[in-house]
Amino acid sequence: MMARMDRFRSALTSWPQTLALAARGLRTWTPRQVVTAGAVALVFGVLLGLATVLIPNSVFTREIPPVWWNYPVWILTAVFSGMLFATYVRGSATASPSGVEGTTELGDDVEARRSSRFGMIGAVLAWFAVGCPVCNKLALLALGYSGAITWFAPVQPILAIVALLLTGIALVVRLRGQIACPLPAVRVEERV
Template identity: 45%
Template sequence: MLDVLRAWSPRRWWAALGAAAVTVLVVAVPTAMLPTPVFGREIPTTWWAWPVLAVTAALSGLLFATYVREPGAAAAEPTVDRRGFAGGLLAFFAVGCPVCNKVVLLALGYAGALQWFAPVQPVLAVAGVALLAWALRARLRGEVSCAVPEPPPTTTTTTRSAAGRV
């Protein structure tokens, strides 16, 4: 898989870098890891949330870049891997404030979010990173798979006579 990454053009690397930066913003701003006047956080960011965000952004950027077509390459039918989306979503919930998530608050309440959801967040982080890595591995392996050659055209033709003989 490293050979595939080494063969990438600058176009793909720039796409990976841009997608990683967008991932950081999409995850860190609404979860208030990056302070903004719009979003607040009642529980401080955990020590492990920053490495999870960095790994999530890197994997998401690389995964995004696998969908960037090289100039002059034949257009292949794109297959979207939902594991990458699921991994990013899990990482989003993992690094977020446990009591700032409205769905968790509605389902568990404030005390339940702290007692039940907060301890599960590291598991969500590991699962999210694992799904992103799995999706990236599948996409990179697909880039090195061998193309199936087309069968040669058949040139043998048979004719039948009126009597049915060949």
């Protein structure tokens, strides 16, 4: 338990440095990564907007109109998701896998898998957050119509905050990894 608390304290104190490294990572992006981020953000935003009827359409319907905060959450989630996707794109054909000379990609380590999961979970939570509470089949089956309005609708802003935090954390971790990759711990064995 104490080890977890120490890790948590260390993570909190290292966030300013992490954000600075993420900003440096973002400045190293090539036009290819910027275009990819924009295209993915646009496609993801249109798909999420159509499915949740934030973009009015004839395919999907929404029984309860959207609230004011649905639109910023929708747009921020699309932008973060596009940028997160672009961190997986190689900067150029001659650059190293991370797009920065002299660095290595996060690869298959725990942090890379965690950031990928955070991004995916954030996108799914954003869909639940900005969607119509009674049009969501899972909420409707689990809670019924009145339960979805009474119990699920008030939770949607919390889901939105969690979705943005998870996607934002995943993005910052990936951007930081383009500049500074953590080294694996080396186990020192004593020889007797």
